[in-house]
Amino acid sequence: MxxxxxxxxxxxxxxxTAYRRLREGIASGQFHPNERLVEASVAMRxxxxxxxxxxALVRLDQEGxxxxxxxxxxxxxxxxxxxxxxxxxxxSTLEAMLARRAATRAVxxxxxxxxxxxxxxxxxxxxKDAIGYSDLNARFHQLIWAAADHATASRxxxxxxxxxxxxxxxxxxxxxxxxxxxxxxxxIFSALKAHDADAAEEAMVAHLAxxxxxxxxxxxxxxxxxSWLPG
Amino acid sequence: MxxxxxxxxxxxxxxxTAYRRLREGIASGQFHPNERLVEASVAMRxxxxxxxxxxALVRLDQEGxxxxxxxxxxxxxxxxxxxxxxxxxxxSTLEAMLARRAATRAVxxxxxxxxxxxxxxxxxxxxKDAIGYSDLNARFHQLIWAAADHATASRxxxxxxxxxxxxxxxxxxxxxxxxxxxxxxxxIFSALKAHDADAAEEAMVAHLAxxxxxxxxxxxxxxxxxSWLPG
DNA sequence: GGTTGTCGGATTGTCGACATTATTGAGGAT
DNA sequence: ATCCTCAATAATGTCGACAATCCGACAACC
Numbered sequence: 001m002x003x004x005x006x007x008x009x010x011x012x013x014x015x016x017t018a019y020r021r022l023r024e025g026i027a028s029g030q031f032h033p034n035e036r037l038v039e040a041s042v043a044m045r046x047x048x049x050x051x052x053x054x055x056a057l058v059r060l061d062q063e064g065x066x067x068x069x070x071x072x073x074x075x076x077x078x079x080x081x082x083x084x085x086x087x088x089x090x091x092s093t094l095e096a097m098l099a100r101r102a103a104t105r106a107v108x109x110x111x112x113x114x115x116x117x118x119x120x121x122x123x124x125x126x127x128k129d130a131i132g133y134s135d136l137n138a139r140f141h142q143l144i145w146a147a148a149d150h151a152t153a154s155r156x157x158x159x160x161x162x163x164x165x166x167x168x169x170x171x172x173x174x175x176x177x178x179x180x181x182x183x184x185x186x187x188i189f190s191a192l193k194a195h196d197a198d199a200a201e202e203a204m205v206a207h208l209a210x211x212x213x214x215x216x217x218x219x220x221x222x223x224x225x226x227s228w229l230p231g
Numbered sequence: 232m233x234x235x236x237x238x239x240x241x242x243x244x245x246x247x248t249a250y251r252r253l254r255e256g257i258a259s260g261q262f263h264p265n266e267r268l269v270e271a272s273v274a275m276r277x278x279x280x281x282x283x284x285x286x287a288l289v290r291l292d293q294e295g296x297x298x299x300x301x302x303x304x305x306x307x308x309x310x311x312x313x314x315x316x317x318x319x320x321x322x323s324t325l326e327a328m329l330a331r332r333a334a335t336r337a338v339x340x341x342x343x344x345x346x347x348x349x350x351x352x353x354x355x356x357x358x359k360d361a362i363g364y365s366d367l368n369a370r371f372h373q374l375i376w377a378a379a380d381h382a383t384a385s386r387x388x389x390x391x392x393x394x395x396x397x398x399x400x401x402x403x404x405x406x407x408x409x410x411x412x413x414x415x416x417x418x419i420f421s422a423l424k425a426h427d428a429d430a431a432e433e434a435m436v437a438h439l440a441x442x443x444x445x446x447x448x449x450x451x452x453x454x455x456x457x458s459w460l461p462g
Numbered sequence: 463g464g465t466t467g468t469c470g471g472a473t474t475g476t477c478g479a480c481a482t483t484a485t486t487g488a489g490g491a492t
Numbered sequence: 493a494t495c496c497t498c499a500a501t502a503a504t505g506t507c508g509a510c511a512a513t514c515c516g517a518c519a520a521c522c
Contacts, residue, residue: 086384087383153317160383
């Protein structure tokens with residue numbers, strides 16, 4: 001390096017950058033579960049200072065994506081199978097509440113956006129585009145959160161979702177799942193459109209029960225072939 | 232002098248200390264809502280370095296007790312009235328789930344501890360010891376979380392509780408509230424003892440509905456006399 | 463008179479340096 | 493062979509220094 005003597009300009013927002021990129025890296029699987037996150041290495045890799053990485057790690061620890069042990073560093077948090085189910089259970093509870101609220105509060109604009117998403121979802125199912133479907137799925141739920149107008153619950157649900165991303169990729173691989181998922185989403189949409197709170201909650205609970213079931217299936221599959229474990 | 236002062240020995244666990252004391256300070260009202268938390272001042276006050284304070288602030292921000300704006304520092308987060316109600320709503324949802332689980336999973340040891348707490352609660356009510364009652368109240372709920380054996384939900388509920396501490400002190404001041412609260416807790420305990428999941432959930436929902444109602448009362452009271460605002 | 467520009471103090475954001483603490487591995491004793 | 497001891501190494505925890513940024517005040521300008 002030619003300019004080793006010059007101090008690198010302190011890039012502003014390095015902290016935020018480190019947080020965003022680390023989070024992204026964990027979610028996308030670039031950093032494997034249980035992988036050790038050595039501050040200096042990560043800092044080098046992300047092109048930021050150690051301080052920024054440190055702050056990001058604290059945030060991610062509080063968020064549950066990373067475990068931070070005193071004097072022993074950080075590692076990518078491995079969400080145990082049991083914990084994944086716990087998370088899904090809580091998510092189910094909260095999303096049921098949000099769906100109920102959304103049914104009574106959704107305005108025409110909300111419903112229009114939801115309809116668009118559902119239409120597009122069907123298109124992706126027809127095209128066997130599982131990834132695209134998955135993205136729309138996330139968008140569908142987010143629209144409901146927005147319609148429910150409940151910042152606290154939305155924040156928690158979003159945080160939970162990010163923790164269980166690891167298994168997200170597995171669940172969409174189940175044969176026939178997307179078709180059924182689509183029908184479940186359509187049912188939720190119908191209930192919301194009719195402003196029927198009970199039906200919306202019920203449809204959401206039914207949907208997430210299916211998701212839980214699929215999650216169990218995915219866990220059993222992974223137990224047979226844990227690709228991210230050595231040996 | 233070569234080194235004008237001996238460097239203060241780097242107190243181990245300063246980070247953890249700062250976090251704990253800041254948290255305590257906010258919960259106990261030493262730091263008022265909306266008060267600015269200047270890193271240097273807080274560091275001086277707590278007798279730790281600025282780094283430790285910084286880490287603590289990031290944690291508390293993620294936890295929702297503090298807001299952290301880029302380049303603009305930290306302030307004690309003021310939980311709006313609306314948000315307090317939102318928090319209580321989520322808490323109600325989650326605690327209902329936990330009570331249901333606890334009903335089926337509670338072992339004799341759990342029930343014994345719960346009984347002790349209830350007995351002691353009645354004693355405090357007789358002695359008009361509202362503060363002592365409030366502590367036991369917290370303990371009662373924590374025991375249920377433990378019996379439910381659901382780490383994820385327990386963590387979230389605990390975090391929510393810490394956010395709404397500000398109004399906690401107000402709610403226990405409502406005349407006649409402790410007596411009714413005691414009866415509600417006894418109902419929950421009975422349901423748990425009978426391992427009746429439906430009854431436990433129902434009793435918990437009823438209890439927290441009362442808490443929400445009391446919270447609304449407290450909010451109205453504070454709106455009339457907001458002691459923490461200047462002027 | 464109201465808007466815009468800019469100076470200075472205060473505060474945050476970042477870095478490198480150093481102390482502290484875990485971990486590893488080689489060598490020796492039992 | 494197994495278990496200690498204890499350096500050597502690696503990584504974390506903390507600090508002070510400095511740059512970047514924000515905010516209010518005051519001045520200059522239309």
